[in-house]
Amino acid sequence: MTHPSETNPADTSSSNSNPSTAPRCGLFSARRFALMASVVAGLGAAAYGLAPSAPPSFVSAAHAQVNKDVRQVERPIGFADIVERVKPSVISVRVKIEEKQSANEDDLPFPPGSPMERFFRRFGGPDGFPGGRGPRGRGHLTTGQGSGFFISADGYAVTNNHVVDGAEQVEVTTDDGKTYKAKVIGSDKRTDLALIKVEGGSDFPFAKLSDSEPRIGDWVLAVGNPFGLGGTVTSGIISARGRDIGNGPYDDFIQIDAAVNKGNSGGPAFNTAGEVIGVNTAIYSPSGGSVGIAFSIPSATVKNVVAQLKDKGSVSRGWIGVQIQPVTPEIADSLGLKKPEGALVAEPQANGPAAKAGIESGDVINKVNDQPVKDARELARTIGGLAPGASIKLGVLHKGAEKTVTLTLGELPNNVSPKSFNPESRSERPGQGADVPNLGLTVAPARSVAGAGREGVVITSVDPGGASAERGLKEGDVILEVAGKSVATAGDIRSALTTARDENKNSVLIRIRSGDASRFVALPVGKG
Known part of the structure; x- marks a missing residue:
């Protein structure tokens, strides 16, 4: 002293x-x-x-x-005051589901091997199933648990879609131990959000969704019901924003390092002002327990989705009808772009809004309503956030020239699930074909191979050590265009490569079809 x-x-x-x-x-x-x-x-x-x-x-x-x-450098010594204020708004969600068929991998709506599929196998329940459900039997009820939080005094609450998906009964337990019946108002699989309504009260304590965007390094509190233990609080910081974990085109997660475990699904992540900055929905874990990598749905997304669920029980998204992919540095070089920005149109859907407006394969969409588009994910999120029927302007790079097109948004279909093109299902195997040594490929005209279609050339073999193999091309893929020109023979490909070399290009853009999906790949032109 x-x-x-x-x-x-x-x-x-x-x-x-x-x-x-x-x-x-x-x-x-x-x-x-x-x-x-x-x-x-x-x-x-x-x-x-x-x-x-x-x-x-x-x-x-x-x-x-x-x-x-x-005063400016003061930091909270503890979080007790904040927790005391916000914890009563957090609820435990318990569901009962009538199971009618045995479990299999097709029960999960995520691509095999994706982070979300691995998450559910390790984090979703005792046997890896969504909402804490065990293996599906026949003719009996199983239970699952998750978390949620009130967003209004009259009992509206937010949780994850995978917590309540298919629920026959929903019950919630509040922080003071009271149990209430609830019903599902609506859910959205694409963002994994659901809105429920708790019956039996009109003065529930509720949390406010934050209006401001969190910053990397900000404190965050995760409140939920891990392992069915009841209201539990963990703390950490925001580790990153804009995370893509392979769940879909609308991925825009906040990454936090607060401990989140099974049963935390649907629970809120609070800032130090006591506002919800995100809904905890997934973790990354090699072991199944928390390793300090958790993902939350941002409050801005939650507001948009919840407003639509409350209004009509479902979510409508704008749609332009294109398959898009990122513009990689190699693709940018092939197209003569200064920066790898925008979204490359792999293929417009027939009779879709984009096709009707004149957008073609190989175009790069770089603006929406005069606002720059950073990448393909940003385009998907921007279009998906607009209402069907809205008129928009798209900035497009078409064959090296900038142009603006105006179109009216359609509504994103709910059943977008293209069938895979399986070369093993053909009635006959591809023939030997002709070599394209610069690309490490052997190809044959598609019309000569049953099941390959009438356009392009089908890849009959791939050199494992060649440039094509390194970029994911495989046997059965169909090459439709090289450098913007349709090809029907190996000679057409060699001619396009020669032209690219004469123009001093380092790489050439190839459009391929794998199954029912199209994409572009930039391949080095090599030496003649």
């Missing part, structure tokens, strides 16, 4: 500070030292909440600045 004499700005005496014996420069130094000591002592007193005696005006100003700086 500081002795009182140490905080007295007036105490600047010294045994050898006699002005009569000190030279002039020494007197000046002593006065300056006394003045500086007075200021320092005053600042020290300010920092400890003590007031110096009769401070000069400029010391008072310094005092005020120090207090301001101290």
Whole structure:
């Protein structure tokens, strides 16, 4: 503890500070030292909440600045006050589902091997199934648990779609231990959100969805029902934003390092203002437990989806009818772009809004309503966030020239599930074909191979060490275009490569069809 004499700005005496014996420069130094000591002592007193005696005006100003700086760097010592305020809004969600068929991998609506599929195998329930459900039997009810939170006093609450999907009965338990019946108002599989309505009350404590975007490094509190233990709080920081975990085109997750485990699904992530910045929906874990990598759906997405679910029980999204893919640096180089930005149109859907507006394969969409489009994911989220029937303007790079097209958005279909093109299902195997050594391929005209269609050339073999194999081309893929020109033979491909070399291009853009989906791949032209 500081002795009182140490905080007295007036105490600047010294045994050898006699002005009569000190030279002039020494007197000046002593006065300056006394003045500086007075200021320092005053600042020290300010920092400890003590007031110096009769401070000069400029010391008072310094005092005020120090207090301001101290306030700016203050951080909460604990989260007890925040938790006390927000925890009553968080609920435990328990569901009962009538199971009618045995479990298999097709029960999950996510691509095999994707992060979300792995999440459900490890995080969703005792046997990896959504909502904490066990293996599906026949003719009996199984139960699952998750979390949620009230968003209004009259009982509307948010949780995950996978928590309540297919539920016959829904019950919620509030923080004070009371149990209520609830019903599902609507759900959205694409964002994994659901809105439920709790019956039997009109003054439930509720949480506010944040209007501001969180920053990386901000504190975050996860509240939920891990392992059925009841209301549990964990803390951490926001680790990243805009995460794509392979769940779909609308991925825009907040990554947090607060511990989130099975049963936390649907629970809120709060900021230090007590506002919900996200809904906890998935974790990444090699072991099944928390390793400090969890993902939350941003509050902006939650607001949009919940508003539609409350209004009509479902979510409508804008749709332009195109298959799109990212513009990689190689693709950008092939197209003569300065930066790998925008969304490359792999194929417009027949009679879709984009096709009717004149958008073609190979076009790059780089603006929506005069706002730049960073990448394919941003285009999907932007279009999906607009209402069907809205008129929009798209900025498009078409064969090297900028143009603007106007179209009316359609509504995104709910059953977009193209069939896979399986080369093993053909009535006959591809023939030997002709070599394209620069690309490490052997190809044959598609019309000569049963099941390959009438357009393009089908890949009959791929050199495992070649450029094509490195970029994911495989036997059975059909090459439709090379450098924007249709091809029907191996000679057409070789001719296009020669032209690209003559134009001093490093790579050439190839459009291929794999199954029912089209995409572009940039391949090096090589040497002739």
